[in-house]
Amino acid sequence: MVNHGRSAGCLTCKQRRVKCDEEKPKCRACRRLKLNCRYRTKYANLRIKDETHKFHSSTKVAIRHVAEPDAAVPFFLQHYATMGRDVASTRGFYEMLVSVYARELQSSPLSLAVAAVAEVVLALWRHNSHASDLHSRRLNRSSNSYYTQAVRALRHALDDRNERGKPATMLAVLSLQLHDNVTAVYGVQPATRIHHDGALSLLPFAAAPSECVDLDPTTSAYVRNFIFHSEISSALRQGRGLDPVVAEWIGDRGLKGVSDNPSATLDAIGAATAEFQARYIRRRRGGGGTPLSREEMDAWRVRAKCIDDQLVLWAQTLPAHWRVLRLVRGRLGDDVIDASIPTYRSICEVYTCSQVGATWNIWRVQRLLLTRISLSLLGSSDREDGQSSRSPQETGVGRREMEEDAAAAVGYIQRLQELVDSICYSVPFFLGNRARPSSMSDFTDPAILFPRVGSSPPPDAARASQLVSGDPYEQHFRRHIIAQGPWHLMNSLSRLLTLFADHDHGSIKPAALLRQGQHEWISRQFVRVVSLLHLWSVVGIGDALAGDSSAEDIARGVRKGAVYMTGP
Structure with missing residues (x-):
């Protein structure tokens, strides 16, 4: 039997033992005191039945949702964000995704962005060679719907100064970029960098002190390093220099937070390789044949x-x-x-x-x-x-x-x-x-x-x-x-x-x-x-x-x- 609790008030007021007016998305008391207002989700106390055996996996993944469309999210998190991943070799995205995602509401930007990616990924695995248009409405209707909702929710999150620097917000942006990357590869078209640039723009907020009491600085550092990794990889591919924000950050502080991680150490060297390659290309193109x-x-x-x-x-x-x-x-x-x-x-x-x-x-x-x-x-x-x-x-x-x-x-x-x-x-x-x-x-x-x-x-x-x-x-x-x-x-x-x-x-x-x-x-x-x-x-x-x-x-x-x- 499902028990939703005796109070419909927000969790913050309940912890403070004060009366809540139950106004949503944020109650009046939390708005006045600038507190993080959180409500109990519909499925907060439900017991989740582990049905990952349907995917024939020997590894159990803690997944908070009771049911996802076509089981896309459990499949994606299990096979791409959990298996073959560990903090000792992390780049900061997949390895942090499950733990952060598990704490998010289903209506959050991250949950919706992950659902958009997961729908595309599962569609690829259920691909039918006799109906091979992966960009058809039939296969992408759900993904596009989640994507649109994620962008809308992300805009609201970015208007909140406490949300901008959260790992969940940065991971939502990176998930949307991943969605764009996959669809661009299968659309045989250049990828848009709108979400890539968005992730770069969040770096100052991720580094700044936050009023958010539940901000995990270690997770934030890992996610920040993944943004660096994405920019370095892109610069190496395109033969260009690093974005000034990343170049300045690495030059001043290096890749801090995961200094003993081989992936981060390699990225630091990759930044030097990218800049060297870019300077060489500029010299070759601008030398006038000299x-x-x-x-x-x-x-x-x-x-x-x-x-x-x-x-x-x-x-x-x-x-x-x-x-x-x-x-x-x-x-x-x-x-x-x-x-x-x-x-x-x-x-x-x-x-x-x-x-x-x-x-x-x-x-x-x-x-x-x-x-x-x-x-x-x-x-x-x-x-x-x-x-x-x-x-x-x-x-x-x-x-x-x-x-x-x-x-x-x-x-x-x-x-x-x-x-x-x-x-x-x-x-x-x-x-x-x-x-x-x-x-x-x-x-x-x-x-x-x-x-x-x-x-x-x-x-x-x-x-x-x-x-x-x-x-x-x-x-x-x-x-x-x-x-x-x-x-x-x-x-x-x-x-x-x-x-x-x-x-x-x-x-x-x-x-x-x-x-x-x-x-x-x-x-x-x-x-x-x-x-x-x-x-x-x-x-x-x-x-x-x-x-x-x-x-x-x-x-x-x-x-x-x-x-x-x-x-x-």
């Missing part, structure tokens, strides 16, 4: 090396559970990497969870950007052997310097190939042997295999073949990697295809810097990801993927929609 002097070139290379050294140090100081385990097909037995799992050079690198693996690929892409710039500074990126096509007379440098540059170019190319190799080695971890468009049945399909089992990468390769594939953690791992893996890999592979595209480089052929056949292998895996995510039918590329250049064009289109998403 070549760099020897002193300028050396200065650019020294700065690139300084940032790269920080990235190398980051990898060397990671905690044990972040370490990469490399597996080779056939070395430990067929049960480690099944024959049905596509690999590059028969190698797979595995991680504790998809978030850790995705962060490693962000690290690799940052190093790739620095290496490509360093290589182009030498003027030798059009030669696979690292030898410059210009004579000493043309460059104005001596023979010894030319030889040093050639040796440096060889080193850059080797580093570049090793970094690309590692991203290729991560493909089996994220995709396993999956090949068909994703569906709800994937979560319980025993035919889907991954080269990774157990609760964490074993301390030595000898244990890899001894892990039991049926333990509960492996089931948890399977579900989160099935849900999140293709999205993470979409970012990494699309970055490789655009970074090594042969367009707009004149005589330079960046793809020639890769190993023989590697560019084609990357293109095939990207097409595979496109198919898994149902982008195939949406983009309309069924007949357009005959050649590698088509995959590059599609990668560019995907990146336009994903420009404000996290990742490389």
Whole structure:
């Protein structure tokens, strides 16, 4: 039997033991004293029946709503905000979302924004190839309704000075941006940055002292760092400098609040990488064709090396559970990497969870950007052997310097190939042997295999073949990697295809810097990801993927929609 309590007054007056006039949304007493007026929700005392078994999950998620439309919100929170996430590797959005969301009313901006995102996500999983228009009214009516209500509720929240800096308000804005990102990717259109800019505008309020008594400064710091991460990721994608607010914040205070978190530490280095890349692009475009002097070139290379050294140090100081385990097909037995799992050079690198693996690929892409710039500074990126096509007379440098540059170019190319190799080695971890468009049945399909089992990468390769594939953690791992893996890999592979595209480089052929056949292998895996995510039918590329250049064009289109998403 449901008990709604003896008083309909607000909770604040009840705690103060004063009479409440029960006026809504805020009673007169709370308005007069500028207190946080909260009413008991309709479902506050209801006992929630755990029905997550309907999604075949072994992990229970505390979800406050009794019923959500189509169970979209429980599905989204379970598979994207809970599984594969932990504070030790958090970027500050998904890991904070469930705890903050659980305290919110159903009419709050955050609850409505999450519902809008969840409806879109679940629609993708229930996707029917025979009715593939994901932008039809039938599939998006609920999402659009929640989105509109969320924007309306958010406007009211932003008018309240106590609400502006709350984590719930910032998470609501970020959830709306996520909704826009997903719909932009599937609409093959550039993403709008209205909510991204809105999140940036809230940073001063998040940092300022608040009159709100229930503000959690730790949660606020995590969410603030996610806003930094989104801006840094976007700047790296677009080749631009950081927003002045973020640049000033990082310059003055750094990424405080999660200083021992590897993701935040990497973002701090990423900020330097983004600014370096932006300055280089401006110099190249604004130089009027004037070549760099020897002193300028050396200065650019020294700065690139300084940032790269920080990235190398980051990898060397990671905690044990972040370490990469490399597996080779056939070395430990067929049960480690099944024959049905596509690999590059028969190698797979595995991680504790998809978030850790995705962060490693962000690290690799940052190093790739620095290496490509360093290589182009030498003027030798059009030669696979690292030898410059210009004579000493043309460059104005001596023979010894030319030889040093050639040796440096060889080193850059080797580093570049090793970094690309590692991203290729991560493909089996994220995709396993999956090949068909994703569906709800994937979560319980025993035919889907991954080269990774157990609760964490074993301390030595000898244990890899001894892990039991049926333990509960492996089931948890399977579900989160099935849900999140293709999205993470979409970012990494699309970055490789655009970074090594042969367009707009004149005589330079960046793809020639890769190993023989590697560019084609990357293109095939990207097409595979496109198919898994149902982008195939949406983009309309069924007949357009005959050649590698088509995959590059599609990668560019995907990146336009994903420009404000996290990742490389």
